[in-house]
Amino acid sequence: MTGTNGTSMADHALDARDLYRFFRAGEEETLALRGVSLHVARGETVAVIGPSGSGKSTLLACLAGLDEPAGGTVHIAGERLSHRPESERARLRAQHIGVVTQSGNLVAHLSVRDNIRLARSAARGKSSQPMTELLERTGLAHRAHALPRQLSGGELARAGLAVALANDPDVLLADEPTGELDGSTERRILDLLRAHRDTSRGVLLVTHSRQALRIADRVISLDDGRILDDER
Numbered sequence: 001m002t003g004t005n006g007t008s009m010a011d012h013a014l015d016a017r018d019l020y021r022f023f024r025a026g027e028e029e030t031l032a033l034r035g036v037s038l039h040v041a042r043g044e045t046v047a048v049i050g051p052s053g054s055g056k057s058t059l060l061a062c063l064a065g066l067d068e069p070a071g072g073t074v075h076i077a078g079e080r081l082s083h084r085p086e087s088e089r090a091r092l093r094a095q096h097i098g099v100v101t102q103s104g105n106l107v108a109h110l111s112v113r114d115n116i117r118l119a120r121s122a123a124r125g126k127s128s129q130p131m132t133e134l135l136e137r138t139g140l141a142h143r144a145h146a147l148p149r150q151l152s153g154g155e156l157a158r159a160g161l162a163v164a165l166a167n168d169p170d171v172l173l174a175d176e177p178t179g180e181l182d183g184s185t186e187r188r189i190l191d192l193l194r195a196h197r198d199t200s201r202g203v204l205l206v207t208h209s210r211q212a213l214r215i216a217d218r219v220i221s222l223d224d225g226r227i228l229d230d231e232r
């Protein structure tokens with residue numbers, strides 16, 4: 001299948017077409033996504049911005065296969081992710097996608113090292129990042145045996161990223177990865193995202209941070225479930 005710019009879907013780390021997602025509560029219906037199409041090329045970083053309630057988290061969940069769009073398709077590294085049973089989405093996610101969520105992606109009773117180990121084993125058979133290198137790159141070598149609740153906010157954010165990078169994902173999806181962090185921790189996180197992009201993988205991040213926006217090759221603005229513009 002060929003995209004609008006002449007490149008095939010397989011050339012893209014991520015390709016989403018015409019995504020729709022509705023939420024129904026009693027009589028009330030919320031149209032969270034109204035026909036969103038976007039792609040992330042290999043070696044590209046795309047930032048998604050938009051006001052509260054514009055659909056950013058819903059979009060990220062659909063792109064990660066954590067949620068199922070009512071309409072439209074999501075392909076990751078040329079493989080269809082949408083409209084598949086949850087078990088298949090989980091398998092594809094473990095092999096091809098890294099997800100950093102605001103609620104945290106760490107298992108509470110496992111150490112940093114064991115959380116990374118779990119993500120690597122879920123990727124079954126796929127080449128993954130060496131443990132020592134991953135711990136060193138995220139500055140967590142000395143905290144490898146700590147539990148998530150024993151980590152500082154900055155360490156927790158880096159541990160979440162280490163887990164998301166453990167399967168060397170084709171696309172990294174990150175929801176406010178630098179949230180409440182101080183300047184130097186934010187720079188460290190952004191350096192890791194940049195390094196991942198530089199290995200010809202894709203990065204998509206939802207962010208309000210100006211510093212984070214600076215590492216983006218393109219910025220997509222979402223408003224009321226629609227893309228306003230696609231610039232830079």
Ligand SMILES: Nc1ncnc2c1ncn2[C@@H]1O[C@H](COP(=O)(O)OP(=O)(O)OP(=O)(O)O)[C@@H](O)[C@H]1O
Pocket residue numbers: 023024025030031032050051052053054055056057058059
């Ligand atoms: N599970 C749900 N049930 C009902 N409505 C929902 C649900 N999840 C999201 N919505 C609604 O869908 C719309 C988009 O929500 P979403 O969380 O994607 O926005 P957002 O841009 O991520 O917001 P924020 O920046 O505040 O996190 C909002 O109107 C929200 O109230």
